[in-house]
Amino acid sequence: xxxxxxxxxxxxxxxxxxxxxxxxxxxxxxxxxxxxxxxxxxxxxxxxxxxxxxxxxxxxxxxxxxxxxxxxxxxxxxxxxxxxxxxxxxxxxxxxxxxxxxxxxxxxxxxxxxxxxxxxxxxxxxxxxxxxxxxxxxxxxxxxxxxxxxxxxxxxxxxxxxxxxxxxxxxxxxxxxxxxxxxxxxxxxxxxxxxxxxxxxxxxxxxxxxxxxxxxxxxxxxxxxxxxxxxxxxxxxxxxxxxxxxxxxxxxxxxxxxxxxxxxxxxxxxxxxxxxxxxxxxxxxxxxxxxxxxxxxxxxxxxxxxxxxxxxxxxxxxxxxxxxxxxxxxxxxxxxxxxxxxxxxxxxxxxxxxxxxxxxxxxxxxxxxxxxxxxxxxxxxxxxxxxxxxxxxxxxxxxxxxxxxxxxxxxxxxxxxxxxxxxxxxxxxxxxxxxxxxxxxxxxxxxxxxxxxxxxxxxxxxxxxxxxx
Numbered sequence: 001x002x003x004x005x006x007x008x009x010x011x012x013x014x015x016x017x018x019x020x021x022x023x024x025x026x027x028x029x030x031x032x033x034x035x036x037x038x039x040x041x042x043x044x045x046x047x048x049x050x051x052x053x054x055x056x057x058x059x060x061x062x063x064x065x066x067x068x069x070x071x072x073x074x075x076x077x078x079x080x081x082x083x084x085x086x087x088x089x090x091x092x093x094x095x096x097x098x099x100x101x102x103x104x105x106x107x108x109x110x111x112x113x114x115x116x117x118x119x120x121x122x123x124x125x126x127x128x129x130x131x132x133x134x135x136x137x138x139x140x141x142x143x144x145x146x147x148x149x150x151x152x153x154x155x156x157x158x159x160x161x162x163x164x165x166x167x168x169x170x171x172x173x174x175x176x177x178x179x180x181x182x183x184x185x186x187x188x189x190x191x192x193x194x195x196x197x198x199x200x201x202x203x204x205x206x207x208x209x210x211x212x213x214x215x216x217x218x219x220x221x222x223x224x225x226x227x228x229x230x231x232x233x234x235x236x237x238x239x240x241x242x243x244x245x246x247x248x249x250x251x252x253x254x255x256x257x258x259x260x261x262x263x264x265x266x267x268x269x270x271x272x273x274x275x276x277x278x279x280x281x282x283x284x285x286x287x288x289x290x291x292x293x294x295x296x297x298x299x300x301x302x303x304x305x306x307x308x309x310x311x312x313x314x315x316x317x318x319x320x321x322x323x324x325x326x327x328x329x330x331x332x333x334x335x336x337x338x339x340x341x342x343x344x345x346x347x348x349x350x351x352x353x354x355x356x357x358x359x360x361x362x363x364x365x366x367x368x369x370x371x372x373x374x375x376x377x378x379x380x381x382x383x384x385x386x387x388x389x390x391x392x393x394x395x396x397x398x399x400x401x402x403x404x405x406x407x408x409x410x411x412x413x414x415x416x417x418x419x420x421x422x423x424x425x426x427x428x429x430x431x432x433x434x435x436x437x438x439x440x441x442x443x444x445x446x447x448x449x450x451x452x453x454x455x456x457x458x459x460x461x462x463x464x465x466x467x468x469x
Contacts, residue, residue, distance in 0.1 A: 054174075056171055057150050057151070057167055057170050057171045057175065058167065059085070059088050059089060059163055059164075059167050060088060060090075060148070061148060061149060061150035061151060061175075062089070062090070062149075062150070062151045062152075062153055062166070062167065062170070063090045063091050063141060063144065063146050063149050063151070063152050063153070064089060064090070064091030064092075064109065064141075064152075064153050064154070064155070065091055065092060065094065065137045065138065065140070065141030065152060065153070065154045065155075066080065066091065066092070066093045066094065066109065066137075066154075066155055066156065066157060066159070067093075067094055067134040067137045067154070067155075067156055067157070067201070067232070068093050068094065068095055068156070068157035069095055069096050069130065070095050070096060070097060070099055072157055072158075073093065073095060073099070073111075073157055074099075075281075076157040076158050076281070077093075077105075077108055077157070078293050079157065079158055079159075079160055079280060079293065079296065080093070080108060080109065080157060081105075081107050081108055082160060082293075082296055082297055082300055083160055083161050083162065083163060083300070084107065084108060084109055085163060086106055086107055086108075086109075088163075089109065089163070090146050091109050091141065091144075091153075092109055092110055092111065092112035092140075092141065092144065093108070093109050093110070093111050093112065093157070094111075094112050094113075094114045094133075094134075094137045094140065094141075095111055095112070095113060095114065096113070096114055096130070096133060097113060098111065098113050099111065112140065112144075114133045114136065114137070114140065115136065115140060117129070117132045117133045117136060120132045120220075120223060120224065120227070121224070121227035122227055123227045123228050124227075124228055124229060124230045126230075127230045127231070131229075131230065131231050131232045131234075131235070132223065132232075132235070134201075134232035135219075135223060135232035135233075135235040135236055136219065136220075136223075137154060137232075138152070138154060138207070138212065138215060138216065138219065138236055139215070139216040139219045139220070141154070141212075142212050142213060142215075142216035143216065149209045150170075150175035150208070150209050151170050151175055151206050151207070151208060151209060152206065152207050152208075152209060152212045153166065153204060153205070153206045154201060154204065154205055154206075154207075155201065155202070155203075155204035155205075155276065155278075156201055156202050156204075156278070158202070158278060158279060158280055158281060159202055159203070159204050159276055159277075159278050160276060160277045160278070160280065160296060160300075161204060161275065161276050162273070162274055162275060162276065162300075162303055162307055162310070164307040164308075165252060165273035165274055165275050165303075165307050165308060165310075166206075166275050166276070168273055168308065168429070168434065169181075169250055169252055169272075169273060169275055169434070170206060171431055171434075172431055172434055172435060173208070173248070174208075175208045175209055175210065176208070176210055177208060177210065178208060178210060178211040178214075178243075178245050179206070179207070179208040179211065179245075179248055180199065180205065180206075180207055180211065180240050180245050180246070180247055180248060181199070181205060181206040181207075181247075181248045181249075181250050181253075182199025182200065182203060182204065182205030182206065182247060182248075182249070182250065182253050183199060183200065183203045183205075183249055183250060183251060183252075183253035183254065183255060184196060184198070184199075184200060184249070184255070184367060185200050185255045185257045185367070186254075186255055186256065186257045186258055186265075186355075186366055186367055186368065187257045187258075187354065187355050187365075187366065187367070188365045188366065188367055189365075190257055190355070191367065194230070194231070194233075194234055195234070195237060197237065197241070197246055197247045198233055198234065198237040198247065199233060199236075199237070199247055199253075200233060200255040200257075201231075201232060201233040201236075202255050202256075202278035202279060203253040203254050203255040203256075203276055203278050204253055204275070204276040204278075205233075205253065207240075211240075211243070211245060214243065215239060215240065215243065218239065218242075218243075219239055222235075222238070222239040222242060223235045223239065225238075226238050250272070250275065251270045251272050252270075252272045252273050252274055252275035252276070253275050253276050254274075254275075254276055254277050254278060255278050255279070256277060256278045256279045256282075256283060257279070257355045258283065258352040258353065258354070258355060259282055259283065259352060259353045259354075259355060259356075260283065260284060260351070260352045260353040261283070261284045261351040261352055262283045262284065262286065262351070262352050263286075263332070263349070263351045263352075263383075264348045264349030264350055264351035264352060264370075264373065265348045265351075265352060266286060266311060266328070266331060266332075267311075267313065267326070267328045267331065267332055267334065267348075267349065268313060268328075268345075268346060268347065268348040268349070269311035269312065269313060269328065271312070271437040271438070271439060272434075272437060273307070273308050273310075273429075273434075274303075274307075274310050274311045277296075280292050280296060283352070286299055286331070287299070287385055287386070288385065288403060298386065299330065299331060299386075301389055302329070302330030302331070302386060302389045302398065303330060305330075305389050305390075305391050305396055306329075306330070306391075306396055306424070306426055306427055308427040308428065308429060309329045309330065309424065309426075309427040310329060310330040310331070311328055311329065311330065311331055312328070312329050312427070312439075312440070313326060313327065313328050313329075313345075313346075313439070314326075314327050314329070314439055314440045314441065314442045314457055314466075315327070315342050315345055315442070315466055316441065316442035316443055316444055316455065316466075317339070317444075317467075317468045317469070318444045318453075319468065319469060321337075321412055321414070322337075322338060322339050322468070323335055323336060323337060323338075323414055324336040324338065324339055324340040324345070324468075325442070325444065325453075325455065326345050326381070327422060327442060327455060327457065329398065329422065329424065329457070330386060330389065330398060331385070331386055332383055332384060332385050332386065332400065333383070333384040333400045333420050333422070333455075334381040334382070334383055334384075335381055335382045335384070335414035335417065335420075335453075336381040336414075337381070337382075337412075337413055337414055339468050341467070342466045342467065344371070346369070347368075347369035347370050347371040348366075348368055348369065348370050348371070349370070349371055349372075349373050350370045350371065350372065350373045351373050354366075377405045377407065378405060378407035378408075380405075381414075382402065382403075382405075382413075382414045382415050382417065383402070383403045384400035384401060384402050384403065384417070384419070384420050385400060385401060385403055386398060386399075386400055387399045387400060387401040387419075391426075394425075395423050395424065395425060396423070396424050396425070396426065397421060397422070397423055398421070398422045398424075399419060399420075399421050399422075400419065400420045400421075400422070401418070401419055402415075402417060402418050402419070416451060417451055417452070417453055418451040418452070419451065419452050419453075420452075420453045420454070420455060421452070421453070421454045421455070422442075422454075422455045422456075422457060423445075423454070423455070423456045423457070424456070424457040424458075425457075425458075438460065439460070439466070440457050440458065440459055440460060441457070441458055441459070441460040441461075441464060441466060442455050442456060442457045442458070443455065443456050443458070
């Protein structure tokens with residue numbers, strides 16, 4: 001009460017100054033407390049951010065385990081040499097013993113000798129007990145104890161990987177979670193026999209590091225329960241199934257369980273980056289008049305310029321001649337002398353043969369759509385195979401030369417063409433585009449004429465459809 005009376009005795013001007021002082025003091029104290037709280041909370045905020053955001057996966061985050069044996073390694077190491085990048089890749093080729101001629105080659109991965117597996121039982125009547133050694137490549141690769149690993153990738157000595165596309169594919173997934181990524185066989189009966197949830201090792205498969213480390217710990221005790229299984233990948237699949245993990249399918253991995261001319265399969269690749277090819281010794285060379293190794297090297301020349309676009313199919317139409325042009329970038333172009341709807345071109349032309357299985361001589365159906373391969377070469381589309389690839393500042397040019405067939409034709413036939421040039425931009429898809437891919441469009445350029453055709457590939461407009469206008 002006395003304080004109130006004293007305050008009333010203070011002149012009004014002094015009273016106003018007093019109130020301003022009190023208010024200012026409260027504001028300063030509030031600001032100091034706020035700053036203290038912000039500084040105190042910073043470490044926790046930064047910690048949560050660093051936990052949630054990871055730098056993109058790079059090739060240096062991947063470790064490879066390649067299964068082979070001393071005999072096949074001598075014949076197939078040239079396939080591995082095509083894709084192995086010595087200064088950027090880590091991993092091993094696992095053999096049953098060290099080669100007699102121990103000549104190191106810096107362009108190849110180092111050789112690791114597999115551990116003895118004689119203590120494990122193998123009871124499959126028509127199989128090979130080397131399946132146990134090959135299955136344990138998964139464990140032994142993890143035990144190499146490399147640092148900063150996000151993914152372990154496994155394949156065979158005749159698996160050809162496209163490393164940049166492999167990394168782009170793995171970026172879609174969080175390596176801290178448990179992932180088992182790969183693909184099935186191309187043959188229905190193979191999958192029926194071994195499991196639709198199993199990744200076939202020839203196509204290659206990836207296991208996230210967090211899962212691989214756990215799998216390595218339990219692997220030996222697990223495979224002891226499965227002496228009756230045929231192959232290596234069956235053992236890996238069963239142990240992963242016991243851990244509760246299923247297969248995440250990626251169609252860019254290719255087992256290629258076909259024989260003969262794989263042209264139709266390669267020319268109709270799905271809308272996803274090409275990650276791997278397999279069984280190159282069991283199919284014809286992918287380019288005519290070349291050895292298998294040289295043909296694969298030729299294909300990878302285009303992949304080294306634009307790996308994400310390799311084997312990507314686009315279709316455009318020449319309205320003047322009513323031609324349908326199917327471009328499989330970096331590989332081949334097919335020109336049909338008539339109008340063909342796009343959906344009719346997507347199934348694989350059956351240029352190849354079915355795989356015959358020794359167990360029961362049943363070939364089975366395919367796991368993809370196919371269309372007829374016309375028996376008369378002159379009734380088929382005119383094919384142009386990749387001749388060269390070059391890149392400039394603003395575009396990439398690929399040149400395709402006609403594959404000769406002894407057929408008669410008139411001036412309205414695409415067989416009058418000798419060469420097709422294709423212009424495109426470097427393809428660099430982000431994660432969202434990889435998760436929801438869309439086919440590109442192409443245009444026949446007005447400069448085309450005579451024996452030359454020029455085509456430009458581009459992104460389709462938002463509401464653009466691919467058909468004969």
